[in-house]
Amino acid sequence: MPVVAVIPEPNAEVELREVASPELEQDSALLEVELSEVCGTDVYLQRGLLQGVPYPLVPGHVSVGRLSKIRGGLFDVEGRPFREGDRVTFLDVHRICNACWYCLVAKATTRCPQRKVYGITYGLDDGLCGGWAEQIYLKPGTRCIRLEADAETFMAGGCALPTALHAVERGDIAIGDTVLVLGSGPVGINAIILSLMRSALKVICIGAPTHRLEAASQVGAFDVLNFEDFDERGRLDWVLEQTKGRGADVTIEATGAPDAVVQAMRFTRDAGRVVIVGQYTDHGPVSAEAAFNPHLDLNKKHLDVRGCWGSDFSHFYRGVQIVSDPVRSMPWLALKSNLHRYRLSEANEALADVAQGHVLKALIEPNEKTAA
Numbered sequence: 047m048p049v050v051a052v053i054p055e056p057n058a059e060v061e062l063r064e065v066a067s068p069e070l071e072q073d074s075a076l077l078e079v080e081l082s083e084v085c086g087t088d089v090y091l092q093r094g095l096l097q098g099v100p101y102p103l104v105p106g107h108v109s110v111g112r113l114s115k116i117r118g119g120l121f122d123v124e125g126r127p128f129r130e131g132d133r134v135t136f137l138d139v140h141r142i143c144n145a146c147w148y149c150l151v152a153k154a155t156t157r158c159p160q161r162k163v164y165g166i167t168y169g170l171d172d173g174l175c176g177g178w179a180e181q182i183y184l185k186p187g188t189r190c191i192r193l194e195a196d197a198e199t200f201m202a203g204g205c206a207l208p209t210a211l212h213a214v215e216r217g218d219i220a221i222g223d224t225v226l227v228l229g230s231g232p233v234g235i236n237a238i239i240l241s242l243m244r245s246a247l248k249v250i251c252i253g254a255p256t257h258r259l260e261a262a263s264q265v266g267a268f269d270v271l272n273f274e275d276f277d278e279r280g281r282l283d284w285v286l287e288q289t290k291g292r293g294a295d296v297t298i299e300a301t302g303a304p305d306a307v308v309q310a311m312r313f314t315r316d317a318g319r320v321v322i323v324g325q326y327t328d329h330g331p332v333s334a335e336a337a338f339n340p341h342l343d344l345n346k347k348h349l350d351v352r353g354c355w356g357s358d359f360s361h362f363y364r365g366v367q368i369v370s371d372p373v374r375s376m377p378w379l380a381l382k383s384n385l386h387r388y389r390l391s392e393a394n395e396a397l398a399d400v401a402q403g404h405v406l407k408a409l410i411e412p413n414e415k416t417a418a
């Protein structure tokens with residue numbers, strides 16, 4: 047009987063449970079989990095801040111493991127069959143319908159109403175559908191991706207990798223652009239790496255705390271600023287100094303703070319682009335102090351502001367290829383020193399450390415045996 051870590055209901059502590067191993071349907075598989083991620087979304091899940099979440103829930107939407115049992119056929123996008131023992135990750139989004147208006151006309155599968163997400167909108171009642179568990183049940187139609195990189199290198203990017211890849215794509219970064227990244231959490235750090243890969247001349251970052259800004263510098267940020275030491279005016283002055291008085295060509299907001307959305311617009315040059323990726327959960331409206339002015343902050347600036355919600359198979363797939371490449375994977379190799387591992391029985395500590403920003407990236411190792 048596999049052991050899983052469960053959030054029984056919003057605002058409750060995570061607890062361990064034993065659940066029955068599933069009967070495999072045709073063309074499904076069982077994954078023996080090596081590593082699963084603890085990210086900001088899991089903190090919000092524990093606090094009950096996401097809509098449409100069925101509790102009790104086994105969190106962990108991005109995981110790596112080995113296929114321990116396959117029933118029927120399981121194929122990668124190149125048509126090659128997976129075999130038992132293969133190391134894979136899989137797209138956490140399941141059941142994109144490819145039949146609805148959003149899938150077919152808007153070509154925005156992240157808005158497909160049929161969409162389900164392992165570890166977020168699949169609860170324990172749907173089966174072994176989260177990564178904080180010894181095993182995950184990969185339902186028929188789950189898109190697995192063969193992983194040639196080692197598990198840790200991939201998880202150094204984790205769910206932030208496809209998210210940031212999507213954000214950078216939305217930002218249409220051009221050769222020689224100066225990119226401003228707001229936020230130095232996992233999405234911000236991955237956005238720095240990928241902006242540079244997408245030929246930004248330089249990337250600057252405003253974030254906190256210091257250890258995260260050090261990681262930002264480590265992966266190539268030209269300069270960093272701790273926002274706790276400066277008010278909005280001070281931050282703007284710093285950005286202007288870095289950009290010949292114009293503001294950033296592209297700003298990627300990856301903070302989770304509503305006011306940062308308005309600041310992202312103010313810190314961007316006229317006719318520049320702003321990508322909002324840090325508001326995946328509802329953090330409420332901007333504050334009265336932020337005082338968004340549609341004329342000054344948006345229209346007169348001729349800004350292009352783009353929302354970026356979730357990621358699709360292409361982002362996931364491209365991310366895996368990049369971290370599996372010996373040269374391109376270097377920035378993530380450098381980030382491995384920022385990984386902190388926890389056993390299943392330590393899931394509450396892991397959540398607390400992520401919530402308080404003590405660690406850049408927390409990973410659950412479900413098959414490291416629980417301390418007695």
Ligand SMILES: [Zn+2]
Nearest residue numbers: 143146149158
């Ligand atoms: Zn659809």
Ligand SMILES: [Zn+2]
Nearest residue numbers: 085086087205
């Ligand atoms: Zn995540």
